[in-house]
Amino acid sequence: MILILNDVSGTEILLILIFVLIFFGSKSIPSLARTMGRAIRQIKDASNDIQNEIKKSGAEMKKDLNLEGIIKETAEDIKSPLDQMAQDIDRSVKYEPSKPSPIKEEIKEKSSTKVSKDDTKD
Template identity: 35%
Template sequence: MIGTSLPLFISGAEIAFILFIVLMVFGADKVPEIARGLGKGMRQIKDATNDIKSEITKSAEKHGVDVDITKDVRKEIDKVKEDINDVAGSVKRDL
């Protein structure tokens, strides 16, 4: 990952410097433990987010709300594509 830029615009050199400081402050023995703790925390956040999403979906379905609007959006996009192709086809024939 060093050498690539992250969405936070942190360069590889800055990441390496941060890792060096963490290593100096906490020591080589504590770094894997800290990384495990961060990984577990991130996993818990992801699980909680998925639980919330599933609860919202279940509640919406229970109350008859259409949660899969992507099908409707896809149909509209396909209609617009067909209209554009029809117009483009007639323009090509006119040329």
């Protein structure tokens, strides 16, 4: 009720009270005030009920969606391949070549002997 009367000055309230007194009479003012009080209470109760229902449905929707679980699951789906790639990169950086195979040794020997023979022909 105070919210409604914020923009109403003292003289306006006085005019409203005189209007009510003239049209409804002094005998019906108490019953009129009770009726108005009940109506305002019912409106407030209905408004609170609607707000509570909206909050409940929002909480249920959030619960149904399980956003935190979806976020964690997605993070794990992304993290697993990235961890694997990081391990592969670490292995490739730490890679130490093994002893050359016998075929490579043979190729090196033949190429070096061929170069030496070519040098002696000149």
